[in-house]
Amino acid sequence: MSTRSLLPQFFCAVERRLTLGIAHRTSCTKTVIRRVSYLKQKSVIALTRRHLISDIQGFIPCQRYTTSTMAPVIPKGDPIQIVDNLIKNNRIAIFSKTTCPFCTKVKELFSSLNLEVAVIELDTRDDGADIQDALLQKTGQKTVPNVFVGGEHLGGCDSTIAAHQNGRLEFLLNKSQAGPKAEMPDDVKYDYDLVVIGGGSGGLAASKEAALLGAKVAVCDFVVPTPIGTTWGLGGTCVNVGCIPKKLMHQAAILGQSISDAKKFGWDVPDSAKHNWHTMVEGIQAHIGSLNWGYRVALREKKVNYLNAFAEFVDPHTLKTTDKKKKETTITSKYILLATGGRPRYPDIPGAREYGITSDDIFSLPYHPGKTLLVGASYIALECAGFLAGIGVDSTVMVRSILLRGFDQQIAELIGSYMAKHGIRFQRGYVPIKLERIEEGSPGRIKVTSQNEVGELLEEEYNTVLFAIGRDACTNNIGIEKANVMLNPRNGKVICDEKEQTNVPHIYAIGDILDGKLELTPVAIQAGRLLAKRLFGGGTMLTDYVNVPTTVFTPLEYGSVGLSEEDAIAKYGANDVEVYHSFLTPLEVAIPKRDDNEGYAKLICVKSLNEKVVGFHILSPNAGEITQGFAIGLKLGATKADFDNLIGIHPTIAEVFTTLNTTKSSGADVLQKGC
Amino acid sequence: MVQKLKAEGFEQFQIVVSEVENKNPNGNIFILFSGSKDTTGQSWCPDCVEAEPVIEKALESAPEDATFIYVGVGDRSSWKDPNCVFRLDSKIKLTCLPTLIKWGTNKRLLDYQCNNLDTVLMMFED
Numbered sequence A: 001m002s003t004r005s006l007l008p009q010f011f012c013a014v015e016r017r018l019t020l021g022i023a024h025r026t027s028c029t030k031t032v033i034r035r036v037s038y039l040k041q042k043s044v045i046a047l048t049r050r051h052l053i054s055d056i057q058g059f060i061p062c063q064r065y066t067t068s069t070m071a072p073v074i075p076k077g078d079p080i081q082i083v084d085n086l087i088k089n090n091r092i093a094i095f096s097k098t099t100c101p102f103c104t105k106v107k108e109l110f111s112s113l114n115l116e117v118a119v120i121e122l123d124t125r126d127d128g129a130d131i132q133d134a135l136l137q138k139t140g141q142k143t144v145p146n147v148f149v150g151g152e153h154l155g156g157c158d159s160t161i162a163a164h165q166n167g168r169l170e171f172l173l174n175k176s177q178a179g180p181k182a183e184m185p186d187d188v189k190y191d192y193d194l195v196v197i198g199g200g201s202g203g204l205a206a207s208k209e210a211a212l213l214g215a216k217v218a219v220c221d222f223v224v225p226t227p228i229g230t231t232w233g234l235g236g237t238c239v240n241v242g243c244i245p246k247k248l249m250h251q252a253a254i255l256g257q258s259i260s261d262a263k264k265f266g267w268d269v270p271d272s273a274k275h276n277w278h279t280m281v282e283g284i285q286a287h288i289g290s291l292n293w294g295y296r297v298a299l300r301e302k303k304v305n306y307l308n309a310f311a312e313f314v315d316p317h318t319l320k321t322t323d324k325k326k327k328e329t330t331i332t333s334k335y336i337l338l339a340t341g342g343r344p345r346y347p348d349i350p351g352a353r354e355y356g357i358t359s360d361d362i363f364s365l366p367y368h369p370g371k372t373l374l375v376g377a378s379y380i381a382l383e384c385a386g387f388l389a390g391i392g393v394d395s396t397v398m399v400r401s402i403l404l405r406g407f408d409q410q411i412a413e414l415i416g417s418y419m420a421k422h423g424i425r426f427q428r429g430y431v432p433i434k435l436e437r438i439e440e441g442s443p444g445r446i447k448v449t450s451q452n453e454v455g456e457l458l459e460e461e462y463n464t465v466l467f468a469i470g471r472d473a474c475t476n477n478i479g480i481e482k483a484n485v486m487l488n489p490r491n492g493k494v495i496c497d498e499k500e501q502t503n504v505p506h507i508y509a510i511g512d513i514l515d516g517k518l519e520l521t522p523v524a525i526q527a528g529r530l531l532a533k534r535l536f537g538g539g540t541m542l543t544d545y546v547n548v549p550t551t552v553f554t555p556l557e558y559g560s561v562g563l564s565e566e567d568a569i570a571k572y573g574a575n576d577v578e579v580y581h582s583f584l585t586p587l588e589v590a591i592p593k594r595d596d597n598e599g600y601a602k603l604i605c606v607k608s609l610n611e612k613v614v615g616f617h618i619l620s621p622n623a624g625e626i627t628q629g630f631a632i633g634l635k636l637g638a639t640k641a642d643f644d645n646l647i648g649i650h651p652t653i654a655e656v657f658t659t660l661n662t663t664k665s666s667g668a669d670v671l672q673k674g675c
Numbered sequence B: 001m002v003q004k005l006k007a008e009g010f011e012q013f014q015i016v017v018s019e020v021e022n023k024n025p026n027g028n029i030f031i032l033f034s035g036s037k038d039t040t041g042q043s044w045c046p047d048c049v050e051a052e053p054v055i056e057k058a059l060e061s062a063p064e065d066a067t068f069i070y071v072g073v074g075d076r077s078s079w080k081d082p083n084c085v086f087r088l089d090s091k092i093k094l095t096c097l098p099t100l101i102k103w104g105t106n107k108r109l110l111d112y113q114c115n116n117l118d119t120v121l122m123m124f125e126d
């Protein structure tokens, strides 16, 4: 769908307003309101100042205008109020400085789109600095421009331009244009109050909660088989081909490590201890099978109608469902929730779909994968490489550029080097260009040809090639255009507001398909539950997508909450960021004498915010367990002093956070030496 | 018609199951584990008493070639014994009564789920 498809409607509205006589370009020296139109310029009537001000409600006047007539509009002097009013009363509000080139760029963007903006130029006002502080408090952003659209914080120049490109700007503009949502007509009868498309983490949570609150609910869940035919039961990605089997295989790998450590602790473990792929897969699949069944029972008990069928839109309130036997049914619903998740992407190269597999296949693979190539630098690629190597599979990771894009890059590299030391081969700078089958079999033999930036070719044989180069949102084959739901044209994800509401008021989206949000199970679950409570239980709570803890289950786990060092520097500036850090060696590995100083911990603090901790990072065994608890500290705004004041639990890994006293900027040695 | 069988105690249960498996290797076997009935024909386990008519009713829509086995696991004290063989056997691993199992699958219904006609029907329909 075109990003701009809905804009003409908006232009019409601007035009209408202008013809009604709202000011065209008018400005005062300290505050500027621009209402620009490429149309009907002549018809615009110049207004008296008084008209202008009463017309543009909430307009924050410059000092010159603060006469008694203005007093009720602007509580003078309260910078927070000034900020809030500008945001509340103007579709587009920009806090800017006349001298700042990025501010100019943002203003030019809006004027090129013929959009009206309200601007406060901070450098032309005595209270500019106070307003800037108020903005920092409100948004965590100190720099200008600071842009708000439809009451929502967009950010600075880059985020605004990105929002323009990814459809979010258009979405917010349309939304603010629509005004308060019209209540849905009650007299229309639908088959259901809520139909959820997708029975994964988010969809199941939402449907069960909605049914508990008395709504009539159906969930459509259908798994399209992978190219090699793998399929699975109810529960979505996490349970079947994600978190659950992944963590269990990670555990299989950890046990392997423990078995070899055990000898050093006195256990008489035979050197012949070998891993059996089939036993592991059977055990994991049996567990998943009982979870699938458990979900079905839970839906039944809560009277949610489970339709094992593929759903697609016929119109905004009607879905066509097609089951395994190709039987079609039409259902209507008052509300529709999109929770279709994502599926692994294949590269567009010969042989990829025919001979390659993905994370959708590996966890139930009926044969030992043999020598395996993992393509990609995503957390999924590294996790799979980690557990495969851990159970003795010959594993190679092929990475085009950086590891773990979006994660803290220092830690990403530490993960890479740890994995390399533990028998995982990395081929960096290469991408595969062709897969050819040399021999059929379980596993067969595949020749992989890859290429680096300067065109050098590399050929190598593998038994299994697993692609983990990214995931695509399942939004391209569900007739979404028939419901007019806006997608980010760059990634096909659904654009929503903070209520998970799309541009179509009765259609919502949660989970992995949500644009700009985290792809994590607990995030999808929280969003689903809170949304159901808001729709059917009078709830008001919104999902808080900030400071969500997460863990990458590589051989050394990486837990984090808050900002990466790069993001903290981008947000607060290098001078305002202090990083406290230490390498670490868990006591447990002291006797087997392995992994000396391979673990790492760091806290990222903002100096001007009383050393508030904005980033928490730990690379160690059980990092997930450590991070979960500390995350509450970051959510509550803990400072470095709060961490220092906390007493550790000895001997643990986590206690390192109570004694971090070396800053990265000092350049001092942080290798841990003894107890 | 669904074939209905009964077994009392672990040994008899094993014999009955293996007979059914031999006779009809592809048929579905549903097994209900209950507290054993006393001389009055009542189980000491109230949830089992409640579940019985629900399961009876649901059996009317079970597949024709299915077999249903009612297993009494013993009196209250033998069930409460943590070493009760029904709790320990790796194929059964009972944790509560009643438990309805579709033999050879991961599908099971636990205590109050066995007296919900909807969930029991789902078990038989599959």
Ligand SMILES: Cc1cc2nc3c(=O)[nH]c(=O)nc-3n(C[C@H](O)[C@H](O)[C@H](O)COP(=O)(O)OP(=O)(O)OC[C@H]3O[C@@H](n4cnc5c(N)ncnc54)[C@H](O)[C@@H]3O)c2cc1C
Residues within 6 Å of the ligand: A197, A198, A199, A200, A201, A202, A203, A220, A221, A222, A223, A224, A235, A236, A237, A238, A239, A241, A242, A243, A244, A246, A309, A310, A311, A312, A339, A340, A341, A342, A359, A380, A474, A478, A510, A511, A512, A513, A519, A520, A521, A522, A524
């Ligand atoms: C290998 C791997 C490891 C992961 N590890 C973790 C982890 O450790 N921790 C974590 O928090 N997250 C992890 N994730 C991410 C997590 O699995 C997802 O964030 C989560 O499952 C998203 O939930 P969802 O509800 O958005 O969608 P999903 O769980 O993907 O569910 C969507 C469901 O909708 C179905 N569907 C799609 N389209 C239709 C349609 N048109 N009609 C009917 N049904 C449809 C799909 O088949 C699927 O069953 C992992 C993911 C992967 C792939």
